Amino acid sequence: MYIIMLGAPGTGKGTIGNEICKKYNLVHLATGDIFRDEMKRKTELGMKAEEYISKGELVPDSVTIKMVEGKLDKLDNVLLDGFPRTIPQAEALNEYLNKTNKKITAVINLNVPDEDIIKRTSSRVICSNKDCGASYNTIFMPPKVEGICDICGSPLIKRKDDNPETIKERLQVYYKNTKPLIEFYEKMGLLESIYINIYSETTKEDTTKKAVEIIEKRK
Ligand code: AP5
Numbered sequence: 728m729y730i731i732m733l734g735a736p737g738t739g740k741g742t743i744g745n746e747i748c749k750k751y752n753l754v755h756l757a758t759g760d761i762f763r764d765e766m767k768r769k770t771e772l773g774m775k776a777e778e779y780i781s782k783g784e785l786v787p788d789s790v791t792i793k794m795v796e797g798k799l800d801k802l803d804n805v806l807l808d809g810f811p812r813t814i815p816q817a818e819a820l821n822e823y824l825n826k827t828n829k830k831i832t833a834v835i836n837l838n839v840p841d842e843d844i845i846k847r848t849s850s851r852v853i854c855s856n857k858d859c860g861a862s863y864n865t866i867f868m869p870p871k872v873e874g875i876c877d878i879c880g881s882p883l884i885k886r887k888d889d890n891p892e893t894i895k896e897r898l899q900v901y902y903k904n905t906k907p908l909i910e911f912y913e914k915m916g917l918l919e920s921i922y923i924n925i926y927s928e929t930t931k932e933d934t935t936k937k938a939v940e941i942i943e944k945r946k
Contacts, residue, residue, distance in 0.1 A: 728753060728946060729829060730806045731917075733908060734837035735901040736894065737848035739923065739934060741862050743837065744808040746935040751942065756798060757808035758791060763886075764857050780888055783896030785812060785904060792819045799823065813904045817911055833945045834912040835938050836920040841898060843924065848889045856881035868931065919945075 728751060732740040741757060748755040762780060765773030772794065779786045795810050796819070811817040824830065839847070847864060854861040854876040861878050863870045870877050888897065912918040919941045923929045 728804045728942075729824070729831045730942065731811070731831060731834040731912075732806065732808045732837065733834055733905070733912070733918075735839065735841075735844055735905070736897045737844040737851065738837035738839040739931070740808045740837060741860075742868075742931055743835075743934050743938055744806050745862075746931070747938055747942065748806050750939060751804070753804045753806045754802050755806050755808060756795070756802070756810070758786075758795065758810045758812075759808075760857070760860060761794065761798075762786060767857070781893075783888060783893040783900060785900055788813055788815045788819075792816055795820075796823055799827075803829070811908060814907055814911060817908055831915075831917055833919055833941055834917045835941060836909055836912075836918055837934070838920055838922045840924060844898065845891065845894055848894050849891060851889055852883040852885055854879060854881050855884045 730744075730747060730751075730753065732744045734740050741760075744755055744757070747753065759780075762773065762776040766777045766780070767773070772790070775790060776786045785791075791810065791812075792815075795807075795816075799805065807820075811820050847867065850864050850866045852863050852865060852870075852874075856876065856879050859876060859879040859881060861876055863876075863883060870883060874883050875881075876883055888894075909918060909920075921934055921937045921941075923934055
């Protein structure tokens with residue numbers, strides 16, 4: 728099974744993707760998490776990625792495509808979170824899937840108004856333990872004990888790119904480079920959108936339920 732999570736920054740790709748992976752036993756391949764781990768370990772790839780991520784820009788396609796394809800080679804059941812993010816990345820993925828006889832099950836597009844995205848990302852905290860990677864929100868989804876991960880007990884930290892200036896840049900980059908993927912996957916007959924407004928009753932559980940209904944219909 729191949730599931731793609733599409734959406735602007737902070738729409739819940741990681742949060743909902745995580746629930747889907749648990750339910751269907753999928754590997755959660757999140758390009759942002761991979762880059763952050765490489766940055767933390769100060770690898771060559773991490774230092775290159777940091778130049779772009781710190782400014783809210785995209786890591787170049789050539790670097791990202793090579794990195795993802797290297798990981799996909801070993802996987803059959805996967806949820807892609809944050810990839811593809813440009814038309815060339817989506818074309819490269821199609822080519823790779825055709826070559827390896829694999830098929831996309833569904834592309835789940837999460838749609839959240841920009842004002843809510845800014846609130847969500849500025850109040851997000853994540854687990855500092857990369858093997859856990861849980862994400863919380865000090866306003867909308869707080870941990871049981873302030874500053875501590877419910878799951879593994881590690882300290883919670885803020886992401887460096889979750890500051891208002893970088894978030895605005897990430898949103899611009901989304902509109903220019905990633906939003907065109909909605910039409911791309913619509914034309915392939917794979918797109919399913921979920922509309923979320925944090926001021927209505929939409930919780931993590933509601934959104935996960937809708938995503939599961941989509942997968943059940945398409946699998
Ligand atoms: P990445 O880590 O992928 O960041 P992003 O796409 O900007 O997405 P986020 O991780 O910010 O948000 P999310 O949609 O996962 O939301 P979350 O679940 O955390 O990428 C970072 C950077 O890496 C990019 O800017 C780029 O530079 C680079 N990069 C990555 N992939 C690349 C690629 N393919 N090509 C080139 N460059 C690449 O939720 C957000 C908040 O909302 C959380 O606090 C959460 O608790 C809360 N929340 C979630 N769901 C709900 C809900 N239903 N109700 C209430 N609160 C909720």
